[in-house]
Amino acid sequence: MALDFSIIPGILPALLLGARLTVQLALIAVAIGLVIGSFVGIGRVSGNRVIRTITGIYVDFIRGTPLLVQLFLVYFGLPSLIGRPVPPFTAAIAAMGINSGAYVAEIVRAGIQSIDRGQMEAARSIGLTYAQSMRYIIFPQAFRRVIPPLGNEFIAMLKETSLVSVIALEDLLRKGQVVITRTFRPFEIYMAVALIYLVMTLAISRLVAWSEKRLKVVD
Amino acid sequence: MIRTSGLQKSFGSNHVLRGIDITINPHEVVVVIGPSGSGKSTFLRCLNLLEKPTAGQVFFRGQCITDPHVNVNEVRTEMGMVFQRFNLFPHMTVIDNITLGPAKVRGVSLEEARETARVLLDKVGILDKENAYPSELSGGQQQRVAIARALAMKPMAMLFDEATSALDPEMIGEVLDVIRTLAEEGMTMVIVTHEMGFANEVGDRVIFMDEGVIVEEGPPEEVLGQPQNPRTQAFLSKVL
Numbered sequence: 001m002a003l004d005f006s007i008i009p010g011i012l013p014a015l016l017l018g019a020r021l022t023v024q025l026a027l028i029a030v031a032i033g034l035v036i037g038s039f040v041g042i043g044r045v046s047g048n049r050v051i052r053t054i055t056g057i058y059v060d061f062i063r064g065t066p067l068l069v070q071l072f073l074v075y076f077g078l079p080s081l082i083g084r085p086v087p088p089f090t091a092a093i094a095a096m097g098i099n100s101g102a103y104v105a106e107i108v109r110a111g112i113q114s115i116d117r118g119q120m121e122a123a124r125s126i127g128l129t130y131a132q133s134m135r136y137i138i139f140p141q142a143f144r145r146v147i148p149p150l151g152n153e154f155i156a157m158l159k160e161t162s163l164v165s166v167i168a169l170e171d172l173l174r175k176g177q178v179v180i181t182r183t184f185r186p187f188e189i190y191m192a193v194a195l196i197y198l199v200m201t202l203a204i205s206r207l208v209a210w211s212e213k214r215l216k217v218v219d
Numbered sequence: 220m221i222r223t224s225g226l227q228k229s230f231g232s233n234h235v236l237r238g239i240d241i242t243i244n245p246h247e248v249v250v251v252i253g254p255s256g257s258g259k260s261t262f263l264r265c266l267n268l269l270e271k272p273t274a275g276q277v278f279f280r281g282q283c284i285t286d287p288h289v290n291v292n293e294v295r296t297e298m299g300m301v302f303q304r305f306n307l308f309p310h311m312t313v314i315d316n317i318t319l320g321p322a323k324v325r326g327v328s329l330e331e332a333r334e335t336a337r338v339l340l341d342k343v344g345i346l347d348k349e350n351a352y353p354s355e356l357s358g359g360q361q362q363r364v365a366i367a368r369a370l371a372m373k374p375m376a377m378l379f380d381e382a383t384s385a386l387d388p389e390m391i392g393e394v395l396d397v398i399r400t401l402a403e404e405g406m407t408m409v410i411v412t413h414e415m416g417f418a419n420e421v422g423d424r425v426i427f428m429d430e431g432v433i434v435e436e437g438p439p440e441e442v443l444g445q446p447q448n449p450r451t452q453a454f455l456s457k458v459l
């Protein structure tokens with residue numbers, strides 16, 4: 001069977017609609033991840049052993065288990081526990097947000113720890129509290145260093161959202177599958193799907209590289 | 220002004236300070252010398268509690284600051300510290316480095332903090348660099364900013380940990396000049412240094428530390444000129 005890409009323009013709107021959901025899911029997941037990850041990341045370097053242990057368990061659990069299993073836990077597992085179904089979109093952003101939180105936490109932890117110890121000591125030696133030293137000295141410097149890895153995390157999340165196609169959310173991949181059942185052109189359509197993912201991830205990495213350069217100015 | 224009693228510090232099984240008793244009087248300049256690893260930095264860092272002593276007490280202006288109820292942050296505002304590697308805040312301009320403490324800790328208005336900062340920058344001889352970033356300055360200039368940053372808190376005492384060791388030789392003088400001026404103004408100071416000539420010149424008292432204890436102390440002409448202890452003699456014969 002010869003390749004026939006002439007069908008692509010006709011199905012492109014459907015795919016782009018899926019791509020929109022993909023981007024939405026990734027954005028919301030990483031936004032939730034940023035909130036969770038900032039707190040957990042700070043907790044990972046806390047002086048309090050209990051906080052360090054609890055946050056450590058969370059990070060290890062999430063990073064040590066597949067996202068697909070986590071998604072099933074929320075979508076199929078949780079309903080039996082709480083006695084009512086969890087809508088697919090809610091399940092997807094919950095699972096992916098909590099998942100992203102662990103990866104962001106590691107990025108935040110590494111960012112904080114990459115700042116020279118002397119910075120904290122100098123801040124403390126002029127009488128700033130731990131919290132003030134974090135806020136005025138450590139975070140602003142760590143922030144510049146976490147931009148690139150956070151960009152990578154966003155790219156990873158964007159690709160991982162394709163997992164939600166198994167819980168019937170019409171993301172980019174799922175849209176592609178649906179279209180294939182109508183057109184019987186799997187190669188062309190999966191190729192188109194892949195290219196749309198590629199365009200999105202390339203755009204993000206360009207954006208990250210650009211912002212990295214902007215932030216380098218004072219360093 | 221500062222007194223330690225039976226001050227000890229261990230890192231795990233490494234017993235770094237083995238009981239330091241010393242009294243530093245107001246307006247006194249105490250110079251601490253000793254071989255690498257003898258615990259000089261650790262001693263200095265115990266004075267403003269950047270390191271938590273494992274045993275013994277530190278008193279500052281009569282108050283036992285090793286007492287757990289003491290507000291360490293308040294104490295630190297009264298003890299300026301200057302580090303070997305400057306530790307300026309690289310994301311802030313020179314003037315912001317200096318005003319941060321007064322503004323955030325002392326609650327001084329930014330206006331007033333900036334005025335004080337300019338006076339201090341003038342004093343350390345780099346008034347023209349107030350809007351530069353630390354990376355745009357030479358080592359000597361950075362260290363002078365670091366001194367100004369510490370002075371901006373109007374501390375009662377200053378601690379210097381090898382403030383010139385990371386500097387190129389031609390920049391050592393400009394930093395020593397600033398410290399010398401402070402000595403003349405009567406600032407209470409504890410200075411860890413390898414500059415024996417400078418120790419001799421500005422020190423009211425020299426302390427020779429080795430293996431976590433004070434081996435010998437006294438006026439510079441005695442400790443540096445006619446050391447009594449064989450360990451002091453051995454150390455000085457190596458560095459002089």
Ligand SMILES: Nc1ncnc2c1ncn2[C@@H]1O[C@H](COP(=O)(O)OP(=O)(O)OP(=O)(O)O)[C@@H](O)[C@H]1O
Pocket residue numbers: 230233235253254255256257258259260261262
């Ligand atoms: N944070 C730390 N953790 C573990 N060990 C430490 C720490 N800080 C210092 N030490 C150890 O304490 C000992 C004394 O170190 P210190 O820095 O006080 O010596 P020093 O006299 O200042 O030496 P130098 O002249 O090289 O600066 C060394 O053996 C060092 O390895």
Ligand SMILES: [Mg+2]
Pocket residue numbers: 259260261380381
């Ligand atoms: Mg030292």
